[in-house]
Amino acid sequence: MTTALDILIMAAGKGTRMKSRRPKVLHRLAGRALLQHVLDTAAPLRPRSAIVITGHEAEQVEAAISSAHHADASFALKFARQEPQLGTGHAVQQAVPLLAGDGTVLVLSGDVPLTQFETLRDLIAAAQSVAGGALALLSVTLPDPTGYGRIVRAADGTVQGIVEHKDASTAQRSITEIYSGIMAVPAQRLAGWLARLTNANAQGEYYLTDIVAMAVQDGVPVVGHCIADALQVAGVNSPLQLAELERAHQLRQARSLMEQGVRLADPARFDLRDDVRSGTKAALLCGQDVEIDVGCIFTGRVELGEGVQIGAHCCIANARIAAGAVIHPYTHIDGEQLGASVGEGALIGPFARLRPGAELGREVHIGNFVEVKNSTLAAGAKANHLAYLGDATVGERVNYGAGSITANYDGANKHRTIIEADVHVGSNCVLVAPITIGAGGTVGAGSTLSKDAPPGALSVARGKAISIAKWQRPAKQVKKS
Numbered sequence: 001m002t003t004a005l006d007i008l009i010m011a012a013g014k015g016t017r018m019k020s021r022r023p024k025v026l027h028r029l030a031g032r033a034l035l036q037h038v039l040d041t042a043a044p045l046r047p048r049s050a051i052v053i054t055g056h057e058a059e060q061v062e063a064a065i066s067s068a069h070h071a072d073a074s075f076a077l078k079f080a081r082q083e084p085q086l087g088t089g090h091a092v093q094q095a096v097p098l099l100a101g102d103g104t105v106l107v108l109s110g111d112v113p114l115t116q117f118e119t120l121r122d123l124i125a126a127a128q129s130v131a132g133g134a135l136a137l138l139s140v141t142l143p144d145p146t147g148y149g150r151i152v153r154a155a156d157g158t159v160q161g162i163v164e165h166k167d168a169s170t171a172q173r174s175i176t177e178i179y180s181g182i183m184a185v186p187a188q189r190l191a192g193w194l195a196r197l198t199n200a201n202a203q204g205e206y207y208l209t210d211i212v213a214m215a216v217q218d219g220v221p222v223v224g225h226c227i228a229d230a231l232q233v234a235g236v237n238s239p240l241q242l243a244e245l246e247r248a249h250q251l252r253q254a255r256s257l258m259e260q261g262v263r264l265a266d267p268a269r270f271d272l273r274d275d276v277r278s279g280t281k282a283a284l285l286c287g288q289d290v291e292i293d294v295g296c297i298f299t300g301r302v303e304l305g306e307g308v309q310i311g312a313h314c315c316i317a318n319a320r321i322a323a324g325a326v327i328h329p330y331t332h333i334d335g336e337q338l339g340a341s342v343g344e345g346a347l348i349g350p351f352a353r354l355r356p357g358a359e360l361g362r363e364v365h366i367g368n369f370v371e372v373k374n375s376t377l378a379a380g381a382k383a384n385h386l387a388y389l390g391d392a393t394v395g396e397r398v399n400y401g402a403g404s405i406t407a408n409y410d411g412a413n414k415h416r417t418i419i420e421a422d423v424h425v426g427s428n429c430v431l432v433a434p435i436t437i438g439a440g441g442t443v444g445a446g447s448t449l450s451k452d453a454p455p456g457a458l459s460v461a462r463g464k465a466i467s468i469a470k471w472q473r474p475a476k477q478v479k480k481s
Contacts, residue, residue, distance in 0.1 A: 003128060004103030005047040006187065007075075008095050011035055011110030012055025012082040017238040023057040025110035026064055027236065029246055030253075030282060031273030031299065034236060035061070036068055037113030039077075040281075044117050045124065047075045048103070051095045052110070055082040068279065087205030088181075089197040096191050104128060105190055107208070109181045111236045114249060119232055124184050126223045133186030134221035135212065137162070140233050141176050141226065148178035149209050151224055159222040162209035166202040177226060179209060180233035189220060257284065263291045265312075275300035275317060278337050287323065300335075311349065319354070322346070322362075333358075343379070361396075378421070390414075391433065395421035401445065403428040420455070 015024025025035035032040075039050060054061045062079050069077045080095040092107065099105065104127050106120065119138065127136035137159065139151050149162045150172050162179045163172050193211040201207060215222050227233075231252075236242045247268070254267035264270055270292065272282045280300035287306035295313040302316050305323035310316070314327055318335035321327065321342040328349030333340050338356035342348060345363045352366045357374030360366065364377045367384035375392040383389060385402035391414050392406050404425050406417040415433035419425065423437050426445030437443060438455030453459040 003133075004100070005045060005106060005124065006099055006103060007042050007045075007047045007050040007106045007108060008092060009035065009038055009042075009050065009052045009108045009110050010088065010091055010181070011052050011061055012058075012085050012091055013111070014056040014085075015111070015237065018236075018242075019239070023061050024236065025061060027242055028276070029113050029236075029242065030249055030271075031276055032281075033064065033068075034113045035065060035110040038108050038110055038115070039065070039069075041113075041115055041117055042106070042108065042120065043073065043075070045106070045120060047106070048100070049076040049078055049098070051078045051080055051098050053080045053082050053091045053095055055085045055091075058083075087199065087203070088208035089194060089206035089210065092190075092208055093194050093197075093206070096194060099187060099190070101187055101191070103187050104133060105185045105187045107181075107183045107185065109235060112181065112233060113236070114234065114245065115182065115232045116229075119227060119229075120182075123182065123225050126225050127184035127186070129223075130221055132220070133189070134223050135186070135189075135215040136184040136223045136225055137212065138180040138182040138233065139177050139224050139226045140180055140228070140230050142178055142230055143176065145173075145176050145178045150175040151177040151179055153177075153224070159212065159224045160216055161213040164201065164203070164207060164209065177224070181235070182233065183208075185211070186220070189215070189218070253282075253284075257286065260286065261288060261290075262286045263289075265292065266294045269294040269296075271297045273297065273299045278318070280318060293329070305344070314349070328352075338374070389417075392417040392419065394419045395423065395439065397421060398423045398425070400425045401427035401429060404443075405430055407432045 011025045013024060018024050026033045029037060058081055078098050080098055082091045082094045104124060123136050123138050127134050147165050149164045150168055151159060152161045152163055154160050193214045196214060197206045197210055199206050212222055231248055234245055236245060250271050251267055253272045254264055254270040258264055272284050274282045283301045284298050286304045289307045290304045292310045293312040296310055297315045299317035301318055303320045307324045308321050309326045311327055311329035313329055314331045316333045319333045319340040322344040324345040325342045326347050331349035331352045333354040336356040340354045340358040342360045343362040343364055346360050348366045351368045353371045355373035358372040359376040361377055361379040363380050365382040365384055369386045370383045371388050373390040375389045377394040378396040380396050381394045381398040383400035387400055388405040390406050391408040398419050407430055408414050417431050417433045418436040420439035422440045425443045428446045429443050430448040432450035436452045438453055440456045441453050442458045444460035447460050449459055
């Protein structure tokens, strides 16, 4: 049996232990807000609506999530305010007016980011497995359940209720099966149960968990869906917990890649993150025999071709790196929205920087402290030392000298530099765009050029292009005896 699905996400808490002005649910895991992780996981469930219950810094939370929500998403995004915060039951009461009153309601926590889609799918299936719906609770067994609500079961294993840690007896505190904060509820029952909540407990709050005992009393089946993976229900309440969750999440991603054949020097020193600037989700697509050294950070969508080698401590974002390329240590490649690409067999770095629009052909060499932005370099071109290429088109086999730059910005507009095939640019040159250096030409060391140079010319000094013929000395005549 399948019914309509509405999702409620608890995101009203202050999170005082985070010691930050930022709302807890907006702290980032793998580059994405905790709350956004929850929404993204729920989206494939095809809900009718997602209602985020806000409270602390409500305006900031609502603005951040609204901006990330796509207008063409399959579900409506709504917000309900909980002011003041009087407990989880009180929070859900604020969302009742926004619910249609039919179907199933899935309750999630905005600071529990790593629950898997399959787990939520199975929980919903359990809630919809009987006519009229069941109350399904997601639980997990912990070796140390301190602080968590315990699942209380009868002798036959049926769930009788949930008791919060502060209200639990000594015997109940010995229970190791805990409630995760995630449940699926028949919508037609929810409003009535919420109306019966009281705050007669140690904390003086309205507990959502009290509806479990009400369900038992009303004869509604209560199902405990227990999983073994505690990471899926782990929340974030402090910087330490956030860091621990980050490492656990990254290790899972690393292991997944290694199962596909990627060789990571140390899976504990690997990061794959979303790109919060462009909204690009993390995706690292690797061919066979890819090797990645320690301390590398991949952001957004990155493609690594067969046999690619990534050196230690590289940062690569939104880029395509073709087969056989070697990225030496401490290289920074950031394609942003334009993207960046590296051709087959290219050698990049160490300490190189490729910016948006960098497109490097086959066997291009970009060396230490060279920056390339919005430029194309054809096959075999080289810029090995201390150079800048911005808004440039560089032909095949060009050799670009140390200390040379393209002066592409005049203070108002950017202009393009064209360096045709087989040009040799000496060290410490300034090419003032717009300018074209013809094929086979040479730019003498220390030159500043602002005028086009014809093919084969030797260009020197300031703004001059001199025919190479004028620089050729006549061959010495050998006297005949």
